[in-house]
Structures are given as C-alpha cells and as structure tokens.
Amino acid sequence: MSAYSDKVIADGAVAYWRLGETSGSTAVDVVGGNNGTISGGVTLNQPGATTDGNPAMRFDGVNGKIVTAATISIPVSCTWECWIKTTAAANNAAIVSNRFTVQDGIVGLFFLGGNVFVDSYQAGNNAVSSTGTLVNDGKWHHIIWVTNGSTGAIYLDGAQTVSQAQPHVTLTEKVQIGFDTFNAVYWNGLIDDVAIYPTALTPTQIAAHYATGVSTLTSPFVFLEDPDMLKYNLWTAVTPSDSADLARVTDGIWVGTGGNLVAVMQNNTTMTFAVPSGGWLPIVARRINSTNTTATGIVALNAV
Secondary structure, eight states: OOHHHHHHHHTTOSEEEOOOOSSSSEEOBTTTOOOEEEESSEEEEEOOSSTTOOOEEEEESSSOEEEESSOEEEOSSEEEEEEEEOOOOOTTEEEEEOOSSOSSSEEEEEETTTEEEEEEOTTSOEEEEOTTOOOOSSSOEEEEEEEOSSEEEEEETTEEEEEEEOOOOOEEEOOEESEETTTTEEOEEEEEEEEEESSOOOHHHHHHHHHHHHOOOOSOOEEOOOHHHHHSOTTSOOOOSOSSSOOOEEEEEEESSOEEEEEEOTTSOEEEEEEOSSEEEEEEEEOOOTTSSOOOSOOEEEEO
16 A cells, blocks of 8 residues: 555545556445446546555546445544545536435535535535635645534645534445535546545544645655664664653654655564654654553654
C-alpha cells in the first residue's frame, strides 16, 4: 500500500475504495470487501491525487458511476473522505451518496459553482456548505465531512471551513460514487481514495491525512551530531529503569523540505508521519512496551 492508505486504514476506515484499478468493471473496497460496479462514462487509470502514485478515476458527468453491491451501515458518528478534481460549475453534482432507495440519507454534492455541499434529509432538510471556498479550480482537493450525529463539519485540504447543527442518524444503504439517485445527477471530474469511517475523525487526524497525501521529500534529513543520539541510535534498545516511561533521549532533526518521516524499529516494522518544511523537528527515542515495564530490542522515533 502506501503511507497515505496505511493512515486511512489505521484510523479505522470500514470502507475504502482507492479507485486505482487500471482495467475491469469493479472498484475494490480494500477494507470491508464491499466492492462497487463501475458503469457508464468512467475512465480508469488517471493521474491520482496522492503522491504515492495510485491512479484515480474520471467521471463524465453524464452516466458514469460506481454502485456498491451490498449495503453499508453508517452510524451516527461517522466521517466521509475523498479527493476531487474538477473545473465544472454545474449545481448538485454528486461526489458520494448513500441515498440509493430512500431519500433520507447523506449525499456529498458539488454545489453552487464550486462549493462543497453536504445534505441530510433526516429530521428535515439540513445542509452544511463550505460557501466561499471554491474547489473547481482544476486542482486536487481533499474533502472530509464529519459528524457526531448532531453537528456536521466540512474540511477542505486539512482545514475546517464550516461546522453547524446537522442531525444525522444511522442509515444502512448502498453507496454510490459519482451519482445520486434522488437528484439523478452525476459527477464531472476526477475522484480518488473514497473512505468511510464509523467514527468522527479528529482535526489532528484530518490534517495528517491531507499532509500525508500531498507530502514528498526532496531533500534528506540531517541528523545533528549529538552524543546522546550517537549512543541511542536506531539499533540500540532503550531500557529505562523507571516504570512511568519517563526516561528518554531527546534530540531533533532539521527538515529541509516537508514530507514523511519514517521511523525504522528494531523489529523491522516502520511508522510514518508527516513533518513540516524548513524547521527543527524535536524527536524522542524511547521504549515501547504494552505492559509499561521493560523494553526488548525496540526503538521508536515520534514527533513531540
């Protein structure tokens, strides 16, 4: 997979269509197995949104769509995520919708000449819109709608643009990508990496998803010459004697250009996180142990 897809999965997605297929008529749900059927004007193997090189799909705005074979139960607290790219100005162009047989669902709409619009007909017509933040500029944009059941919020490119009261209840339905049954409207543009979560992602998680999706490294990390860092390097176990996990070695690295920092642990597993550009990044090397007692051949690097 990739740093981006790993983050989506680690944060608990229950459905995740990467839309990276290069042939065929099936969009694979790599998490929940709820695959979708591709039909109409959908062009596969298009340049994707994220820097991992995974392809995207282009929808023609006429009859191109993806519909899941089975229903998905989406709880009260949930998050919808995708990437979009378009220059279209048409109203009510559906990005992702779960209004398949009943109107009382949630539908993500491309609305009013470039604003992202999410509508819930449950308990009345309740809409939330990112009015004033246009996304029809022909560039990739990261879109998230998150709700706790009473408040809905839209995040664009990692930042919240609107949050307001918006009732939402559990609904079990098929998911449609690029189409909404009740408005009979199709998406005109590209869509990539559609994910659904059974929880409300936090602002920190959302920002990290966007940063990971767009980040690349064009200059190396430079480790400062420091006695502690030479002593406690990646291949030396950290074994503090305390039981509160307080003993640690702190130092940092200079990041010339933003991207992903990958920490390699002694058991050969890795962890990845996004870092900013042109600044000092403090890090910590310390033990990781589920019982919080001793360390056995493992070191982690993490942002602090």
